[in-house]
Amino acid sequence: MLVPSKSARRAVHLLFLVLVVPVFALPLLVIVAASFATDWSGVLPSGATLAHYRDIAHGEALDALLTSLATALAASLGALTAGTWAALAAEKCGRRTRRIIDALFLLPVAVPSVVVGLSLLVAFSRPPLLLNGTPQIVILAHTVLVTAFAYQSVTAALSRLDPAYEQSAAGLGARPAYVLWRVKLPLLLPSLTAAAGLCFALSMGELSATMMIYPPDWLPLPVQIFAATDRGSLFTGAALAVALMAATLLVLLGVSRIRTKASYR
Amino acid sequence: MVAAGAETPAAASPRRPRPRRVAAALWSLPPIAALALVFLYPLALVVWQSVSPEDGGHSTAPYTAVFAEASFREALTNTVLLAAGATAGALLLGLALSLVIAFVPFPGGRALSRFIDLFLAFPSFLITLALLFLYGSAGLANGLWTDVTGAAHGPLDFLHTPWGVLLAEVTYFTPFVMRPLLAAFSQVETGQLEAAASLGARPWRIVRTVILPEALPSLAAGGALVLVLCLNEFGIVLFTGAKDVVTLPMLVYTKALLDGDYTGACVVAVVNITLSVTLYALYRTVMSRTGGGPAFRTGGAHRAGA
Numbered sequence: 090m091l092v093p094s095k096s097a098r099r100a101v102h103l104l105f106l107v108l109v110v111p112v113f114a115l116p117l118l119v120i121v122a123a124s125f126a127t128d129w130s131g132v133l134p135s136g137a138t139l140a141h142y143r144d145i146a147h148g149e150a151l152d153a154l155l156t157s158l159a160t161a162l163a164a165s166l167g168a169l170t171a172g173t174w175a176a177l178a179a180e181k182c183g184r185r186t187r188r189i190i191d192a193l194f195l196l197p198v199a200v201p202s203v204v205v206g207l208s209l210l211v212a213f214s215r216p217p218l219l220l221n222g223t224p225q226i227v228i229l230a231h232t233v234l235v236t237a238f239a240y241q242s243v244t245a246a247l248s249r250l251d252p253a254y255e256q257s258a259a260g261l262g263a264r265p266a267y268v269l270w271r272v273k274l275p276l277l278l279p280s281l282t283a284a285a286g287l288c289f290a291l292s293m294g295e296l297s298a299t300m301m302i303y304p305p306d307w308l309p310l311p312v313q314i315f316a317a318t319d320r321g322s323l324f325t326g327a328a329l330a331v332a333l334m335a336a337t338l339l340v341l342l343g344v345s346r347i348r349t350k351a352s353y354r
Numbered sequence: 355m356v357a358a359g360a361e362t363p364a365a366a367s368p369r370r371p372r373p374r375r376v377a378a379a380l381w382s383l384p385p386i387a388a389l390a391l392v393f394l395y396p397l398a399l400v401v402w403q404s405v406s407p408e409d410g411g412h413s414t415a416p417y418t419a420v421f422a423e424a425s426f427r428e429a430l431t432n433t434v435l436l437a438a439g440a441t442a443g444a445l446l447l448g449l450a451l452s453l454v455i456a457f458v459p460f461p462g463g464r465a466l467s468r469f470i471d472l473f474l475a476f477p478s479f480l481i482t483l484a485l486l487f488l489y490g491s492a493g494l495a496n497g498l499w500t501d502v503t504g505a506a507h508g509p510l511d512f513l514h515t516p517w518g519v520l521l522a523e524v525t526y527f528t529p530f531v532m533r534p535l536l537a538a539f540s541q542v543e544t545g546q547l548e549a550a551a552s553l554g555a556r557p558w559r560i561v562r563t564v565i566l567p568e569a570l571p572s573l574a575a576g577g578a579l580v581l582v583l584c585l586n587e588f589g590i591v592l593f594t595g596a597k598d599v600v601t602l603p604m605l606v607y608t609k610a611l612l613d614g615d616y617t618g619a620c621v622v623a624v625v626n627i628t629l630s631v632t633l634y635a636l637y638r639t640v641m642s643r644t645g646g647g648p649a650f651r652t653g654g655a656h657r658a659g660a
Contacts, residue, residue, distance in 0.1 A: 091457040091547060091557050098458055105454045108447065112525050113470055116484030119494060123487045131497040134487075175385040181378035190382055193389060199634030200397070201586035203603040204623040207610055208396035211403055211620070233393045294477025297588035300607065311477060311589075318593065323486060330480055337475055 117334075124328035141328030150329055153313040154336065157293055160224075160309055161340075164231035165239075165288035171232070172239025173281065177269070180247050194240040197233055206230055206301030224307040230298040235288040242287065246280030286344030290337045310336075397627075404620035420621040425600065430625070433601040436516060437584035440523035445577050447524060448531030453561065455532075456539035457547070467536060473529045479589035481522045489513055514596035522590045527583060531576040538572035539565070571640065578637035585630045602626040 092098045124141055126134030145151060172194070179190040197205065209230055213220035220226040250273070258272045259265070274281075296311040303312055310333050317326035407415045420426050451470075455463045487493050489510045496508020512518055542565055550560045566573075588603040600608070602622055610619035 091453075091551075091560060093551070101454060101458050102460050105451065105458075108451065109466070109470075111488075112447070112528070113473065115488060115494075116481055116525065117472075119487040120480065120484050129487060129492045129494075129497065131501050132494060133497075171385045171388055175382060175389075178378060178382035178385070181374070182382060183375050183379075186375075186379055186382070190386065193386060193394070195634075195638070196631070197393060199582060199586075199627075199631045201588070201603045201606070201623075201626050201630060203586075203588050203606050204397075204400065204627055205393070207606055207619055207623055208400045209392075210610070211399045211616065212396035229392055233389075236389070290475045294480075296477060296479055296592070297586075297603065300588075300592065301611065311479065314483070315479070315593065318483060318486075319595065323483075323490075326483060327487070330483055334476060334480070341475060 120327050120330050120334075123324055124331045126324055141325050144325065145328060145332055149308070150310075150313060150332070153308050153310045153329075154332055156224075156307055157310040157333070158336065160228055160231055160307075161289045161292035163228045164235055164292045165285050167228070167232040168236040168239040168288045169281065169285050172236050172241075172284070173243050173277075176240050176243035176247060177273075179244070191244075195237050197237045202234055202295070202297035203301060205233055206298035209233075209298075210302055221302070222304045224304065226302050227299060227304070227307055227309065230302055231292040231295055234295060234298060235291045238291060239284045239288050242280060242284035243277065246277055246284075250276055282344050286341050289340050289344075293333060293337045293340075400620045400623055403617055404624045406617065408617060416617045416621050420618050426605065426622065429600045429602050429605045429622075432516065432599060433585060433603075433626075433629075436519055436523065436601065437581055437587075439520050440527060440584045441577055441581045443520065443524035444527040444531050444580050445573065448528045448535060448576070449573065451528070452532050452535040452539060453565070456536060456542075457565070467532070470529050470532060473526065474533075477589060478522070478526045478587065479593040481526045482518075482590050482593035485513055485518065485522055485525075489518075514594060514599075516596075516599050518596070519591055519594050519599050522594070523584055523587060526590065527580045530580050530583070531573070534572040534576045535569055538569040542568050571643075575637060575640050578633060578640060582630050582633045582637060585626070585633070602629075 092101055122134050123129060125137055125139070127136030127138050127140075128134065145154070175190060175194055179187045182190065209226055210221060212218070213226060213229075220229065254272050254276060255268055258268045263271070294311060295309070296315065299309055299312055300315070303309065308316075310329060314326050314329045314333065317323075317329060404416060405412050405414060407413060455467050489495050490513055491508070491511065493508075495510050499505065499508040499510075512521075546564055547560055550564050555563070586603060587601070588607070591599060591601050591604050592607070603626060605622050606619050606626065609615045609622060
């Protein structure tokens, strides 16, 4: 509608493709292509192989994948609980209190993840809370980093919620706890599952804070990918990256299924 | 009155009684206490450690020492320049692509913007990894060159320079600009565009005088967010693995883990926090002024954590 002439429109679209294909489409494609190859010296990769994936199936890479999944699960559950609780409480508070809670819970977005890792190292490397060197510190870091997003999505969902349901339930004599459990949380369920999916995806790909604090027996997948590319095994790294992307996508797809199911209730 | 208000939760009086607010504030304490223990207290310790030199006591000596280091000043310059450059690039590219998707539509455009959204679900370092296969010493572009010309080496060798980091950051952060922009563009009345066009305005003039003023708040908010994220970006720089591209987060990492200099790392961390939290506060102010809708809010900040 903006460009009336047909040839001009075609030129604009051509330019668009010239920009989009190398910048956005190719990166994901080359990672997938490289994960099936052993060498890349021409236009296309060569030496087709499935060896990298076979290595994943029974090596330390499988441990890394499971480690990442466990970390992401624990972190997103923790973040969802804390974020939802804070968002629900903040909604009932006065304007000024709500502003303070907002600022506190969004602060982790602005603080560099590396610094979050550093701060946990500084704080929990001595008794009484000696967490340095345990898997818990990794889970803790991921929880801190993704809580802001859980809080943000639940707050946004709460502001879209029609207050009439809550008010009529309360008007019919339901106690606040009952209203929360039987009216509000069910209405929020689609947003909560979406927030959980988001937290899970973020935690699966977290590298910055993890690099600062991971113990030798708890290596998440991104750290393993870095270790592989750092020692020059780019093609192994590509296969691990594909595994990471696939796991993330599967979880996101699963969550979107739950969401569509939930929206029919 | 107060007692009656406490009995009926949905009291519609414009001024709610105080006790309920106090109860709500009490309910907000447990998550705040948890956040304080695992985030605020450690952060305060970082600031405390940054003014505690190795030889005991408390002074600003660590700051003087770190500020005097050439590597710190270089990292600061690198960080600011890279963030500014990447933000400018992401704004330009994001604006151009969003304009085409929204106003010069083509079949598959919506699916394409969905696909670009997919980027937000993946960690940033994957882009650097992909660029290695695209423009690395062994990779698609150089492979094409050696196949066509028969030369031993391809001409492209920029990945381990700041330009490689810049390209990766522009690629990764452009979707963060496009999300709020596409949301803003969908609010622009097509009637206005048609009126302008029928009055003889050329496309570029319509973009400048009708579309851009409408989208300016989203553009500003997206730009500010990307600037903060670029200042904090670590994965892309780490994967680039270039010795001469050191940014502030990278310096925190090397000082703490490779040199074991925790006080120095904390000083750099405080500088980095100051920079990005100030900018983020500005971004939030812009957002609350323009009153971005929920889609805008969650969309823009979607993937800021990695």
